[in-house]
Amino acid sequence: MEQQSLFENETNQPLASRLRPGNLDEFVGQSHLIGEGKILRRLIEDDKISSMIFWGPPGVGKTTLASIIANKTHSVFINFSAVTSGIKEIKTVMTQAEQARKMGEKTIVFVDEIHRFNKAQQDAFLPFVEKGSIILIGATTENPSFEVNGALLSRCKVFVLQALKTEDLVQLLKRAITDERGFGGQKVNITDEQLEIVAKFANGDARNALSTLEMVVLNGNVDTDGGITVTDETLEQCISKKSLLYDKNGEEHYNIISALHKSMRNSDPDAAVYWLARMLEAGEDPLYVARRVTRFASEDVGLADPHALEIAVAAYQACHFIGMPECSVHLTEAVIYMSLAPKSNALYMAYETAKKDAIKELAEPVPLVIRNAPTKLMKELNYGKGYQYAHDSAEKLTNMQCLPDSLLGKEYYHPTEQGLEEKYKAKLERIKNWKKTH
DSSP states (O other): OEESOTTOOOTTOOHHHHTOOSSTTTOOSOHHHHSTTOHHHHHHHTTOOOOEEEEOOTTSSHHHHHHHHHHHTTOEEEEEETTTOOHHHHHHHHHHHHHHHHTTOOEEEEEETGGGSOHHHHHHHHHHHHTTSOEEEEEESSOHHHHSOHHHHTTSEEEEOOOOOHHHHHHHHHHHHHSTTTTTTSOEEOOHHHHHHHHHHHTTOHHHHHHHHHHHHHTSEEOTTSOEEOOHHHHHHHTSSOOOSOOTTSHHHHHHHHHHHHHHHTTOHHHHHHHHHHHHHTTOOHHHHHHHHHHHIIIIIGGGOTHHHHHHHHHHHHHHHHOTTTTHHHHHHHHHHHHHSOOOOHHHHHHHHHHHHHHHTTTOOOOGGGSOOOSHHHHHTTTTTTOOOGGGSTTSOOOOOOSOGGGTTOOOOOOOSSTTHHHHHHHHHHHHHHHHHO
């Protein structure tokens, strides 16, 4: 827990902290929220702030906006870490905030990574938010619909912050070069093209952009006049490996695996390979991807091309045997095969429909005719009586009832006419016709 110390100027603060905006005019990006006349700007300027949650990717200004709001509204600003603060600390601060409210002072409690708070910790804020003891501002990179409990979420406005555009970041970097809080006191020679490269590398993250710029400048060549020149070689060394926007445990993880799945389903191999590369190059476990592709082989291809499952399992085994980066080509083969394969979700639909009946009819007895009868008592109870062994018939078919009485005649598998499934559909129709006539 920190109070009014998060934004203090310290000599050794990183560039991103030194340049943190103190007002809305210095703030870069989020024009849809804080542009002239926009909703959040009006709330701040009219001092009508209520509890809210900022949802967006890292480095887009969630903490900075909370600080600006505190300064603008002359409120006590308390910073909570969801990682280190427990219920005891929450209740202590809430008591102080309640006393401050009685004295006419506002308290803004900023909770970074609010999604890391468990339900009990989130519930501890609830009564104080309800009676106005505090204005709660939560920040999260995760979808609050899933990560913030409903009671608290219903009392907060949710504002979605977007990744910064390249031009926004270039503007920020140019300010860092000229601002006295940045490198304004030094002569830094860096081209507009180099600044744009840094901005694109940052991938919408202002903190990443400023940290990269600081590293580039500190590693630049010192000129005879004391200035610093950033060369292309220095820039290349500092950004030799780009960190892709991908959180293996967060929402973006599910967004990208969804993009892969839906690209394959839409028979778009180019998009599918792109999303595959996004995951693998960001460090995703190739076995995770292989498991998802294996699921796809039956869920979305199925008997339209039974070979798809073989390809997927083989890719999984290849990933297990040799790992990254070599196995990337095996996953590419599987992903492209799935994209180009004929599509059928008949297996998926068959199971989902049967599952509903299975849950509803959990107590349905197995027909006696297909029960096993290993003991004398079971035989006396007619277990297995009338059982017909299909291999004994010329057609390898019988008219024996295998479904429970309550589900007699129910059909779950409805084959399509895609790929090889057209052949299976015709065969199934012949089987059903034979059973009707026998």
